[in-house]
Amino acid sequence: MKTPTLPLFLTLALTAAIAVAQDNKPIHGIGPAGGIVQAHTGFKFTEGPAADAQGNVYFANIPNGRIHKVDTAGNLYLTQHSLKAIQVVSPDGRTLGLITFPEGPSNRTFGGPDMKTLYVTARTSLYTVKMETT
Numbered sequence: 001m002k003t004p005t006l007p008l009f010l011t012l013a014l015t016a017a018i019a020v021a022q023d024n025k026p027i028h029g030i031g032p033a034g035g036i037v038q039a040h041t042g043f044k045f046t047e048g049p050a051a052d053a054q055g056n057v058y059f060a061n062i063p064n065g066r067i068h069k070v071d072t073a074g075n076l077y078l079t080q081h082s083l084k085a086i087q088v089v090s091p092d093g094r095t096l097g098l099i100t101f102p103e104g105p106s107n108r109t110f111g112g113p114d115m116k117t118l119y120v121t122a123r124t125s126l127y128t129v130k131m132e133t134t
Helices: 008-022
Strands: 046-051 057-061 066-070 076-080 085-089 095-100 105-111 117-122 126-130
Touching: 066 105, 076 105, 085 105
Parallel strands: none
Antiparallel strands: 046 057, 057 066, 066 076, 076 085, 085 095, 105 117, 117 126
């Protein structure tokens, strides 16, 4: 069986694109359109990310088995079991506030018809909180 080959012009185009991408220069019609930004830091080992239809981004911090959310404003929602709270952290690292619960939360996600309901799992319960934002 003959191994398929790419036409010469396509091979040259791909080679040029890879060379540009390795230099971190913009690829015409693709980007990047700006610099690389470290949105949040301090995790041990992250996986993902994934996004929903509203533009929120989710990623996992593997060592603690938690899924984190970054909303469309760039705020990070952290489960803080010992505080019995969800901590909301701004893109610049400031704590915007705590949403407290009767039990320490283990995970959370947004859902509902308008994606403005915060669902929080805890040791023995599932809690819901209506939010102003997703």
